[in-house]
Amino acid sequence: MHELSLTEGIVSTITARLGDRRVVMVRLEIGKLAGVVVDSVRFCFDVVVAGTSVEGARLEIVEPGGRALCRDCGAEFLTDDPILLCPCGSSDVEVLAGMELLIKAVEVEPDVRDVRV
Template sequence: MAVHELSITESLIDAVLDRTGDRQVTLVNLRIGPLSGVLPDALRFCFEVASAGTPLAGAILTIDEPPGRARCRACGGVFGLDDLILLCPCGSADVEVVSGRELMVTSVEVA
């Protein structure tokens, strides 16, 4: 089990419970970008384990995985990022990450 993802999952569950209280949660929607440092599959596993015995037990977890994107300050081009190697195809390292670092709860459904 990934310790990093377990800690993040526990914080996620605490945040959801702060908003929903004792109501049974049936669905949790997340957005996790590829540059966030979080492995979605590990988080899925941790969610099942960490939610046991809580109002989130048995909830469906869906994860939207948007692509990483960056904009080059040198040439103005926008390009995809699969990892944290921030290098434009033009060769410039003067880039701005515009998406892919997301790690957020986008919605929750309760019974």
Template sequence: MHELSLTQGIVETITDRLGERRVVMVRLEIGKLAGVVVDSVRFCFDLVVAGTPLEGARLEVLEPGGRARCRDCSVEFRCDDPILLCPCGSSDVEILAGMELLIKAVEVEPDVRDVRV
């Protein structure tokens, strides 16, 4: 299950950047053509964040659909299935979107030292 190692990498990236600051929300963007099972990432996230500053953080996942362009007929079309076929029947397509795997946002608890009275 490569989703476990992906999720570990995401959590490590966030903790490397933020140190011990408490994280309350993580927003990921995982394209429908990225080859990642989002439900597995959600499951792994709860396991991986245990004992880290991300423990208890809310995970939001955006799943943009795929888009491709046929190299034979030049038609651009939506495709959320990993079997990429143009409506014309050609499989010679260029993927334009849907392969994303990004950390889009991280929300941290406000640092009480930053609050001014």
């Protein structure tokens, strides 16, 4: 299950950047053509964050759909199917969107030292 290692990498990246600051929300963008099982990422997230500054954070996942361009007929089309076929029948397509795997946002608790009166 590669979702476990992906999730470990995401949490490791966040904790490396933010140190001990308490994270309250993580927003990921995982394209529908990325080959990642979103439900597995949700499960792994809860396991991986245990004992870290991300523990208890809300996980939000945005799943943009796929978009491709047919090199044969020039048509641009939407698809969430990992078997990329243009409506014209060609499989010579270029993926334009839907392969994303991004940390889009991380929200942290305000540090009381950062609050000015």
